[in-house]
Each structure stands twice: as structure tokens, then as C-alpha cells.
Amino acid sequence: MTEAKIGIIGGSGLYQMEALQDIEEVQLETPFGSPSDAIIVGTLEGTQVAFLARHGRHHHLMPSELPFQANIHAMKQLGVEYLISASAVGSLKAEVKPLDMVVPDQFIDRTKNRVSTFFGDGIVAHIAFGDPVCPQLAQELATAVASLNLDQVTLHQGGTYVCMEGPAFSTKAESNLYRSWDATVIGMTNLPEAKLAREAEIAYATLALVTDYDCWHPDHDSVTVEMVIGNLRKNAINAQRVIQAVVKQLAQNPPASEAHSALQYAILTPLSQAPEQTKEKLHLLLKKYL
Numbered sequence: 001m002t003e004a005k006i007g008i009i010g011g012s013g014l015y016q017m018e019a020l021q022d023i024e025e026v027q028l029e030t031p032f033g034s035p036s037d038a039i040i041v042g043t044l045e046g047t048q049v050a051f052l053a054r055h056g057r058h059h060h061l062m063p064s065e066l067p068f069q070a071n072i073h074a075m076k077q078l079g080v081e082y083l084i085s086a087s088a089v090g091s092l093k094a095e096v097k098p099l100d101m102v103v104p105d106q107f108i109d110r111t112k113n114r115v116s117t118f119f120g121d122g123i124v125a126h127i128a129f130g131d132p133v134c135p136q137l138a139q140e141l142a143t144a145v146a147s148l149n150l151d152q153v154t155l156h157q158g159g160t161y162v163c164m165e166g167p168a169f170s171t172k173a174e175s176n177l178y179r180s181w182d183a184t185v186i187g188m189t190n191l192p193e194a195k196l197a198r199e200a201e202i203a204y205a206t207l208a209l210v211t212d213y214d215c216w217h218p219d220h221d222s223v224t225v226e227m228v229i230g231n232l233r234k235n236a237i238n239a240q241r242v243i244q245a246v247v248k249q250l251a252q253n254p255p256a257s258e259a260h261s262a263l264q265y266a267i268l269t270p271l272s273q274a275p276e277q278t279k280e281k282l283h284l285l286l287k288k289y290l
């Protein structure tokens with residue numbers, strides 16, 4: 001059985017990891033449907049990792065169409081314990097410039113149409129989510145960025161990621177509202193993923209790669225895809241270097257994470273009373289508690 005303890009979800013601009021060796025394409029099915037694409041399992045720095053292009057390798061899925069449950073379930077099937085998201089974001093702060101990197105430690109949910117839980121159908125669970133990002137994995141990301149001294153890149157450790165529905169970018173009024181909330185960056189994908197990863201007891205952290213100043217900045221044009229694409233290419237190269245460094249660190253010293261036991265006190269329904277069909281559907285997540 002193909003396995004990997006470290007998973008990577010590549011967002012806009014990061015559709016493959018060039019340094020991956022001994023690649024195997026794994027086409028997985030889950031009780032929640034098919035993931036965005038085949039998962040590419042290969043070795044990086046001698047360590048087995050699993051890579052998934054969030055929007056598909058040809059970017060055919062909108063944020064609202066992403067099969068978040070299937071993506072996280074597929075990573076869990078492969079044995080992933082640490083999941084790194086690389087994501088394009090707009091900046092909501094003057095000092096956070098395009099090409100900078102942010103390792104957020106908070107999220108604000110502005111989505112309207114996302115499924116962000118595996119539970120329901122007779123089994124109720126409420127995971128703790130006060131700290132939505134694994135602090136240990138976030139620290140590994142920050143350490144890796146700092147170790148590389150990347151040209152033109154400032155690292156911002158901590159910050160709030162606003163997750164909006166999209167696909168249209170924000171209005172100026174919305175962008176300024178998020179600025180008044182002291183939010184740092186904006187994107188369309190990471191919050192459902194972080195919630196589902198926590199339910200799956202996978203440590204999750206985001207490497208947010210800044211592509212633009214959204215639309216609030218008086219000295220910059222409002223965000224367009226054309227603007228974003230130029231910076232995505234540079235960001236994708238930097239992101240791969242960071243991920244490679246993190247994988248090396250994690251392989252040498254995998255940190256303990258509270259995320260790995262997130263369900264321990266979260267399930268309210270006595271599993272002895274729960275519907276068999278739901279227990280079966282959630283077996284991968286629940287098996288250690290059955």
C-alpha cells in the first residue's frame with residue numbers, strides 16, 4: 001500500500017512538484033467522492049510525500065466546486081499526518097507585499113457554500129478550532145522560509161486569512177471591511193480544508209503566497225487574473241523550495257501535534273448508538289475510537 005506521512009496541497013500556480021522522484025499517480029476513491037485529481041506520491045529529499053493539485057492539474061475546479069472532503073479523506077487514506085497547503089492570496093496590509101510569504105495563524109469564514117465537516121447523518125462532533133492551524137507545523141514552515149533567505153521575499157509569521165466564497169474577487173467595500181478587522185490576507189480555499197483536516201486529525205498549516213494587493217490599495221490597480229498569474233510563477237518556484245526544506249525538517253524531527261488527537265473529546269454521539277451506515281462511512285476517521 002502506498003503511504004506518505006507528509007501531504008502537500010498545491011493551489012493556484014502550484015500544479016506539480018518538480019523535485020519529486022519515483023513518482024506514482026494514485027487514483028483514490030472516497031466515501032465523499034473523488035479528489036480534485038490523482039494524488040502524486042513520490043520522494044522528496046528521500047522522504048515519501050503525497051501531492052495534490054487543489055484545482056486539478058489543469059485548474060478546472062472553482063473554489064466553490066472543490067471536493068474538500070474527498071481531498072482530505074484521500075490524504076488520510078495515504079496515512080498523511082502533516083498537511084501543508086500552498087495557496088495564492090491577496091494582501092490586506094501595505095507591509096505585506098506581492099511575493100511575500102505569510103504563515104497565517106487565524107482564519108475568518110466568509111464562505112457561503114462549502115461543506116466543512118465529515119460529520120452529520122447521525123454522528124455529531126464539534127472539534128476545537130480556536131487555533132485553526134497547527135502551531136508546530138506553522139513554525140516548521142516559518143523556519144524553512146527563514147532558512148532560505150529568498151530574494152525579494154519577506155516572511156510574515158502569523159496573521160489572519162479571510163476565506164471568501166468567490167469566484168469574483170472582493171469589492172472595495174469588502175476589502176476595506178476586512179482591513180478594518182485587521183485581517184492580513186484573503187483567499188478562497190483554506191478554511192474548509194483546515195476544518196476537515198482537523199476532523200481527520202491531520203496537522204495542517206498554510207504557506208500563503210502573496211500575488212496582489214486585492215483592490216483596496218490606492219496605488220495599485222484592482223486585482224485581476226493577469227496580475228496574479230505573473231506573481232504565481234515566481235511564487236511557485238519559491239514555494240517548492242520552502243516545501244522541500246520543510247519536508248527535510250519534518251522527516252528528521254516530526255513534531256507532536258494536538259491535531260493528531262482532535263476527535264478524542266469532540267464526538268457527542270455515543271458511537272454504540274450511531275447508525276451503522278454512518279460509522280462505516282466515517283470508519284477511517286473513527287476506527288481508533290470504536
Ligand SMILES: CSC[C@H]1O[C@H](OP(=O)(O)O)[C@H](O)[C@@H]1O
Binds near residue numbers: 010011086
Ligand atoms: C488565481 S487567484 C484566485 C484563486 O487563487 C487562490 O487559490 P488557492 O488557495 O488554491 O491557491 C484563491 O483561493 C482562489 O481560489
Ligand SMILES: Nc1ncnc2[nH]cnc12
Binds near residue numbers: 089164211212213228
Ligand atoms: N485578492 C485575492 N482575493 C481572493 N483570493 C485571492 N487569491 C489571490 N489573490 C486573491
